[in-house]
Amino acid sequence: MGQLEGRVALVTGASRGIGAAIAAAMAGEGAAVVVTARSTDEAPRKLPGTLDETAAAITARGGAVLAVAADLTDATDRERIVATAVERFGRVDILVNNAATTFFVPGAELPQRRARLMFDVQVMAPLHLSQLVLPGMKERGAGWILNISSLEAGAPAVPPSRFDALGTTTVYGMCKAALERMTGGLAAEGFGHGVSVTGLRPGGIVPTPGLVFHGVMEPDDPAAEDPQLMARAAVRLCSAPAAVYSGHVYESTALAGMPGDVVESRT
Template sequence: MGILDGKVALITGASRGIGAAIAEEFGREGADVVITARSSNDQPGKLPGTLEETAAAVVAAGGRAHTVVADLTSEADRERIVREAMERFGKVDILVNNAAVTFFQAGAELKPSRAQLMYDIQVMAPLHLTQLVLPGMRERGTGSILNITSWESKHPEMPPSRFNAKGTTTVYGMIKAALDRLTTGFAAEVFNDGINVNALRPARLVATPGPVFHGVLKADDPSAEKPEVMARAAVVLCSATPEKVSGRVLESEDVLTQWAPTAQGGTRNHD
């Protein structure tokens, strides 16, 4: 039996990278997964990976998958994603807000329209999707919401600083900081409803198609974190109760070091 047997997970940005790895790992642990992204066989993106490829990996791992091609900037599409999840599997137990679009430009140069796009996908979409799945989670008295964040959300030391020296992650960091605050706020709101809400960030840069495409790192960089580390940490957090862990912004390797899955599907704190 898997840790997530009987659970239904909705994962955004799941055509490649961290989202695809989480979907596959959830399927391996027994979850049914609803995966959404813009890239499909009919509408391929600039980067490798499609929803159909992720769905095939989920099935190969032993799970079931339903794909939804959608634009997360659209309120109607966000509602359709959840509606299709309900029609296909009857519920949503786990929401993983992973989708992101990032422009690595200095804050002084980034076009407002691009900043708005980043905000809509990485803050407004998680907010709205959370609002859409919460009623069902509250009714059942259980649920998990996981927001994928970044260590760029941390405030750098004051200048002169090596952190963000060129300012290319100023807006990205601002948006991830907003996502972190959304996480802790919702965790407080729903703690007594049996729902945990956490944010997870990689301990190091992850070798996914996005950073490789932008030249941030090489695909074979030995210092890069593997997507599977984030995926395993996501399983741990999404199988926990709010009493065990909620309202936290955690790094992947710390999660795997400090918490271990129990036979009941929860977590055991090693602190």
């Protein structure tokens, strides 16, 4: 039996990149997986990878999967995602808030509508989805919420990294910092109810289709982190009892190198 046998996982931003890798890994460990994103085979898109392709790959490996196309900036759509998951599988045991969006524009020049979009997708949507699934998790005495963060959530490097030097990660970093603070807060609220709320950052830069498409990095960059490392770390965080990991943000590379349940937090 897999580590997640019998559980139901909901993964946002699962059409490509880290989200697709996490969804596949969780299905491979026995979870029934609900994947959601805007990119379907029918929807116009710029980047490779769609929700339908993610679902097809999981099905081909014998996994149970349900694809729900949705716009995470729409509260009604967020409610529909959770309601559809519960209708199909009976509950949501694991929520992975992975969806993200960014624009490679300096923060001082970023239009307000785009800044709001980034906060809607990366802060407000994770908060609302968490609010929707937490009551059921608390009632059952078990649940896992995993928020996918970034190294950009921390203070900018001195001298600046290649991204900070361009000024293009200002608002993205703000969103991820807020997501990490939300992680600690919700973990405290879930304390004593068997609910684990954790954050996970890549230890390096993952060559997601978005970064490659915009020419920020090459897919074969020797310094790149394999998204499968994030996927394995996600399974680990979402399979252990809440008391083991809850309330902290971890780096994938550090987590992978630590034996058993001995983990040092980044926070």
